[in-house]
Amino acid sequence: MIPDSPAQKIDMGTESALRNRHRHPVRTTLIAVALAGLIGGVWIWSNHRAQPDSGPGSGPGNMMGAGGNRPQPVSVAEVRTTDIRVWLNALGTVTPRNLVTVRTRVDGTLLRVNFREGQMVEVGDLLAEIDPRPFQIQFDQAKGQLTRDLALLDNARIDLARYKGLLAKDAIASQQVDTQDALVRQYQGIVESDRGQIDNAKLQLEWTRVTAPSSGRIGLRQVDPGNQVHASDADGLASIAQLQPITVLFSAPEANLPAISRRLATREDVPVEAWDREQKRRLADGRLLTTDNQIDPTTGTIKIRAEFANRDQTLFPNQFVNIRLLLDTLPQVKAVPVAAIQRGDKGSFVYRLDPGGTVAMLPVTPGAVDGDWVAVTGEIQAGDKVVTDGVDKLRDGAKAEAIVPGAKRGQGGSQDKAGRPRSDEGAKPSGGRGTAG
Numbered sequence: 001m002i003p004d005s006p007a008q009k010i011d012m013g014t015e016s017a018l019r020n021r022h023r024h025p026v027r028t029t030l031i032a033v034a035l036a037g038l039i040g041g042v043w044i045w046s047n048h049r050a051q052p053d054s055g056p057g058s059g060p061g062n063m064m065g066a067g068g069n070r071p072q073p074v075s076v077a078e079v080r081t082t083d084i085r086v087w088l089n090a091l092g093t094v095t096p097r098n099l100v101t102v103r104t105r106v107d108g109t110l111l112r113v114n115f116r117e118g119q120m121v122e123v124g125d126l127l128a129e130i131d132p133r134p135f136q137i138q139f140d141q142a143k144g145q146l147t148r149d150l151a152l153l154d155n156a157r158i159d160l161a162r163y164k165g166l167l168a169k170d171a172i173a174s175q176q177v178d179t180q181d182a183l184v185r186q187y188q189g190i191v192e193s194d195r196g197q198i199d200n201a202k203l204q205l206e207w208t209r210v211t212a213p214s215s216g217r218i219g220l221r222q223v224d225p226g227n228q229v230h231a232s233d234a235d236g237l238a239s240i241a242q243l244q245p246i247t248v249l250f251s252a253p254e255a256n257l258p259a260i261s262r263r264l265a266t267r268e269d270v271p272v273e274a275w276d277r278e279q280k281r282r283l284a285d286g287r288l289l290t291t292d293n294q295i296d297p298t299t300g301t302i303k304i305r306a307e308f309a310n311r312d313q314t315l316f317p318n319q320f321v322n323i324r325l326l327l328d329t330l331p332q333v334k335a336v337p338v339a340a341i342q343r344g345d346k347g348s349f350v351y352r353l354d355p356g357g358t359v360a361m362l363p364v365t366p367g368a369v370d371g372d373w374v375a376v377t378g379e380i381q382a383g384d385k386v387v388t389d390g391v392d393k394l395r396d397g398a399k400a401e402a403i404v405p406g407a408k409r410g411q412g413g414s415q416d417k418a419g420r421p422r423s424d425e426g427a428k429p430s431g432g433r434g435t436a437g
Helices: 006-050 133-168 174-206 254-265
Strands: 072-078 080-096 099-102 108-113 126-130 209-211 216-218 238-241 246-253 271-275 282-291 301-308 320-337 342-344 347-353 359-370 373-378 385-389 400-402
Touching (some): 080 301, 080 359, 080 373, 133 174, 246 254, 246 320, 254 320, 301 320, 320 359, 320 385, 347 400
Antiparallel strands (some): 072 385, 080 246, 080 320, 099 238, 216 238, 246 301, 282 301, 320 373, 347 385, 359 373
16 A cells, blocks of 8 residues: 555554564563573583592592593502601701900010911911010020029038038137028028029010910900010910700700700700701711700700711801700601691691592691601501692592602503502602701
8 A cells, every 4th residue: 555645654654663662572571581591501510520429439529620520630659567766846046166266464565466367276376476685685684683592592501611620620609600601591592582483584585486385266356566475465365166966055955854864964966957947957966075064944944955976067156056956866756757647627637548539527636846757646557559649629538649850740650550650759848958956
């Protein structure tokens, strides 16, 4: 039908718009239903993929991202039966065996210094020289005085012999003989005094040559040549510290004194180790020397001295070191790596991996620590495999796989037929220094 007028055209357009308006709600509803069905299907599919198996290994511990129920890769070590050493840890200060301040014994002008700062010296080495001329003059004067007094003594003895002869002839009185005898003894005393003056002057002259009173390493020079030095100078010329052997002074709690005393009573060398500040490098090995004769009541500790040969001079006076003193040895106890010990709300535990690949959480009580190994008591047995790395996602009853470091998963070779790892660094002691228990 062809509209004949503009009014008819308007009526036909309005009718078409009304028909289109009725179609749009139906289309919108169909699109919304389709989108809702698609979203619901995706959610159901995702929930099904994330659902763990219903078994001993089910739970969040087996959800490994896209791997689903793939076992957790872990490193394991075997529980061993071994001797565990019990160490006492302490902070010590290195002290020289002997520390001597070199001082001059006479006053005078310092002429020469015959040592290099920091050099090793031996007993008797010439270190410095003081102007000897004033002391040489005193020595010469003492010798001259002795010569004069010896002559007087000889003359008095001659007179005494003459007087005794005259007395025998009754030519003189006995009192004159007695007086001459006393004069002889007086000159004898003067001569002895003169000899002492000579010895003193000779000693003063020798002291102008300053020698090393002990062996060791000499420190920095305190006085330069040309200065006037005195026997009363507090700093002296330098100091000498004996470094070989050297000692370390440290304190231990009084509770450890019985064990230390028992070790000293055996007359055997008690091993002592010195470590650096970071406890990463062992500096020296030594032996326990002695303990103090009393306990400090303010700290409840006792001072202990250890001795080190220090042949390579790694220990230096006043250096702070970490000390490890061997108190005892626990024979043939169960031990696991320190990394295998885990701690939770119920105490310490380890994860044991059985041949079937399932881990079990077993409570243990850790004891003394020796290097990277710690003594334990509990249900764990020697030969069991405990997890040392990869425990962050494990749970009791979860599935796990022992891996070899550097090997690719899924290629096999991580375990032998008995379920033991063919190679596992976690089963080897690192050989480094561990904390002492």
